[in-house]
Amino acid sequence: xxxxxxxxxxxxxxxxxxxxxxxxxxxxxxxxxxxxxxxxxxxxxxxxxxxxxxxxxxxxxxxxxxxxxxxxxxxxxxxxxxxxxxxxxxxxxxxxxxxxxxxxxxxxxxxxxxxxxxxxxxxxxxxxxxxxxxxxxxxxxxxxxxxxxxxxxxxxxxxxxxxxxxxxxxxxxxxxxxxxxxxxxxxxxxxxxxxxxxxxxxxxxxxxxxxxxxxxxxxxxxxxxxxxxxxxxxxxxxxxxxxxxxxxxxxxxxxxxxxxxxxxxxxxxxxxxxxxxxxxxxxxxxxxxxxxxxxxxxxxxxxxxxxxxxxxxxxxxxxxxxxxxxxxxxxx
Amino acid sequence: xxxxxxxxxxxxxxxxxxxxxxxxxxxxxxxxxxxxxxxxxxxxxxxxxxxxxxxxxxxxxxxxxxxxxxxxxxxxxxxxxxxxxxxxxxxxxxxxxxxxxxxxxxxxxxxxxxxxxxxxxxxxxxxxxxxxxxxxxxxxxxxxxxxxxxxxxxxxxxxxxxxxxxxxxxxxxxxxxxxxxxxxxxxxxxxxxxxxxxxxxxxxxxxxxxxxxxxxxxxxxxxxxxxxxxxxxxxxxxxxxxxxxxxxxxxxxxxxxxxxxxxxxxxxxxxxxxxxxxxxxxxxxxxxxxxxxxxxxxxxxxxxxxxxxxxxxxxxxxxxxxxxxxxxxxxxxxxxxxxxxxxxxxxxxxx
Numbered sequence: 001x002x003x004x005x006x007x008x009x010x011x012x013x014x015x016x017x018x019x020x021x022x023x024x025x026x027x028x029x030x031x032x033x034x035x036x037x038x039x040x041x042x043x044x045x046x047x048x049x050x051x052x053x054x055x056x057x058x059x060x061x062x063x064x065x066x067x068x069x070x071x072x073x074x075x076x077x078x079x080x081x082x083x084x085x086x087x088x089x090x091x092x093x094x095x096x097x098x099x100x101x102x103x104x105x106x107x108x109x110x111x112x113x114x115x116x117x118x119x120x121x122x123x124x125x126x127x128x129x130x131x132x133x134x135x136x137x138x139x140x141x142x143x144x145x146x147x148x149x150x151x152x153x154x155x156x157x158x159x160x161x162x163x164x165x166x167x168x169x170x171x172x173x174x175x176x177x178x179x180x181x182x183x184x185x186x187x188x189x190x191x192x193x194x195x196x197x198x199x200x201x202x203x204x205x206x207x208x209x210x211x212x213x214x215x216x217x218x219x220x221x222x223x224x225x226x227x228x229x230x231x232x233x234x235x236x237x238x239x240x241x242x243x244x245x246x247x248x249x250x251x252x253x254x255x256x257x258x259x260x261x262x263x264x265x266x267x268x269x270x271x272x273x274x275x276x277x278x279x280x281x282x283x284x285x286x287x288x289x290x291x292x293x294x295x296x297x298x299x300x301x302x303x304x305x306x307x308x309x310x311x312x313x314x315x316x317x318x319x320x321x322x323x324x325x326x327x328x329x330x331x332x
Numbered sequence: 333x334x335x336x337x338x339x340x341x342x343x344x345x346x347x348x349x350x351x352x353x354x355x356x357x358x359x360x361x362x363x364x365x366x367x368x369x370x371x372x373x374x375x376x377x378x379x380x381x382x383x384x385x386x387x388x389x390x391x392x393x394x395x396x397x398x399x400x401x402x403x404x405x406x407x408x409x410x411x412x413x414x415x416x417x418x419x420x421x422x423x424x425x426x427x428x429x430x431x432x433x434x435x436x437x438x439x440x441x442x443x444x445x446x447x448x449x450x451x452x453x454x455x456x457x458x459x460x461x462x463x464x465x466x467x468x469x470x471x472x473x474x475x476x477x478x479x480x481x482x483x484x485x486x487x488x489x490x491x492x493x494x495x496x497x498x499x500x501x502x503x504x505x506x507x508x509x510x511x512x513x514x515x516x517x518x519x520x521x522x523x524x525x526x527x528x529x530x531x532x533x534x535x536x537x538x539x540x541x542x543x544x545x546x547x548x549x550x551x552x553x554x555x556x557x558x559x560x561x562x563x564x565x566x567x568x569x570x571x572x573x574x575x576x577x578x579x580x581x582x583x584x585x586x587x588x589x590x591x592x593x594x595x596x597x598x599x600x601x602x603x604x605x606x607x608x609x610x611x612x613x614x615x616x617x618x619x620x621x622x623x624x625x626x627x628x629x630x631x632x633x634x635x636x637x638x639x640x641x642x643x644x645x646x647x648x649x650x651x652x653x654x655x656x657x658x659x660x661x662x663x664x665x666x667x668x669x670x671x672x673x674x675x676x677x678x679x680x681x682x683x
Binding site: 229230231233234235236237238239240241248249252253256326327328329 | 387389418419420421422423424427428430432435436437438439440441442449450453454485487498501
């Protein structure tokens with residue numbers, strides 16, 4: 001197993017280099033190129049632009065630029081934002097906690113709802129419960145996120161005033177993850193957690209409705225397939241109780257494809273949710289990404305894209321490894 | 333002596349979109365303690381459904397078991413038992429081996445876990461005792477270095493070895509009756525022989541009654557005390573093994589025996605296949621279900637009357653209106669019509 005993991009990691013190094021090359025080149029192809037941020041500035045002369053381009057090495061051949069960029073990324077120098085003049089790594093690290101808080105909570109709740117619903121649906125196939133769940137699933141699955149988010153804000157924030165309409169903290173409290181936030185958090189833990197929870201409710205609902213629908217369907221079909229296997233009949237022929245059969249014989253094989261699916265969707269946790277974060281002005285990675293695109297903030301854009309690609313790679317390895325752990329038939 | 337198992341008027345049907353499929357039609361038979369009964373028939377003749385109905389493993393719906401049916405196991409009607417009472421019989425009193433050992437074992441549980449499971453459940457053994465017993469069982473069914481293999485997963489075993497594991501699982505709680513549903517069909521010929529030898533040896537050592545279901549007359553020949561032949565959900569002939577082979581009395585059985593190649597036959601004995609296909613189980617013909625394919629048929633009589641099982645010799649019963657033997661000359665029949673009728677019956681109603 002250790003050997004397999006090491007080999008898997010070694011194989012992904014060239015993949016990562018390939019990804020970095022692609023990311024860099026796609027960014028070059030975007031209209032305006034890295035100088036787009038300055039293109040619209042009417043007070044800037046062509047000479048000044050040329051000087052900037054020369055200073056940043058943008059007049060050099062693209063391949064040379066790529067190599068320079070690659071090695072500085074490797075050293076941890078991800079450049080500075082054109083907009084805020086902060087290091088990109090700093091910007092990303094500032095935004096990650098908010099995204100992780102939102103996405104991780106949403107993800108856990110999502111699985112806690114979706115998996116049991118899927119199993120229930122499969123075990124009671126064609127029952128009233130199953131039919132009701134199926135209808136709800138289709139409604140949830142076809143719900144556009146941007147629309148649902150706005151409706152939730154309109155209903156529960158604007159009209160009923162049950163939850164805040166956006167942001168992660170109340171306006172009068174210190175900004176999330178700022179220098180003053182954590183001391184304040186330590187001093188008033190209950191208030192702080194309560195406030196976070198209240199701010200989380202609507203974004204989480206927006207995020208999970210579609211996913212609960214999709215994941216519960218996935219779990220249902222996987223469970224259905226398992227429960228009709230010959231070895232389940234064998235288990236019944238042994239005189240085991242139906243509950244034992246599900247728990248001991250059906251659950252693990254049924255979870256195999258689901259777990260892989262879960263591991264493969266995990267990178268989204270770090271990428272944040274562009275739409276949801278925009279609706280709720282959640283200060284996370286998704287919002288950072290959107291604002292970097294609108295501002296043509298190349299260093300931030302490229303940094304986020306590269307980071308996400310790397311995460312996807314990492315979680316692919318994790319998916320492979322978990323699969324090998326839970327399925328004894330897989331050996332490398 | 334009261335038989336171990338007595339099946340009375342067993343009727344099983346399946347609700348499908350194409351209509352009610354009458355898989356088992358009024359089947360009656362018995363099985364004595366320690367006896368080996370072979371049930372032979374082609375695919376769809378209802379032999380597996382019969383065994384699944386005895387174990388109550390058929391999902392209802394779509395399966396419907398007639399309320400008049402009885403499955404008396406040591407005098408107790410299994411069909412009337414509550415679910416939890418039935419669970420105490422399954423695996424403990426009646427155990428089952430299935431056709432495909434490749435898919436009948438759980439791929440993510442070690443075989444040790446799968447064998448000890450029934451021991452803990454029915455014999456209330458603790459982990460240690462169950463493990464010890466599992467090793468004994470694996471040795472009994474001929475798995476080398478049993479101690480080491482307890483922690484192995486099914487995919488680490490060959491097909492024949494997996495069927496041995498299945499057998500070990502089935503006999504773990506000393507069942508009174510072992511139902512083996514095509515236990516050798518998925519295995520190659522040399523392994524088939526080994527598995528049959530193993531079943532024979534276990535029968536001698538443990539005294540378990542065996543119900544051996546197969547489509548292969550060759551498999552049951554050397555193994556069974558009695559044989560019954562099924563066709564279209566009915567038992568069409570039943571006798572002790574020897575008389576059945578020596579003197580089959582039902583045209584279907586005769587047809588089956590004629591279609592088996594024999595190494596010991598002199599000269600060029602042509603294999604004679606049975607023409608046509610089994611009938612559609614949704615719309616069974618009003619007369620003899622085998623009539624369209626029967627070489628000896630007399631349509632006027634056979635199409636109007638269902639032949640019941642009747643004693644043709646002592647202990648030998650056959651469901652045919654006529655006294656047919658192997659020596660009965662085959663009457664001239666327009667052959668193509670036979671095929672046409674059978675195909676018509678098969679395809680018309682299901683749609």
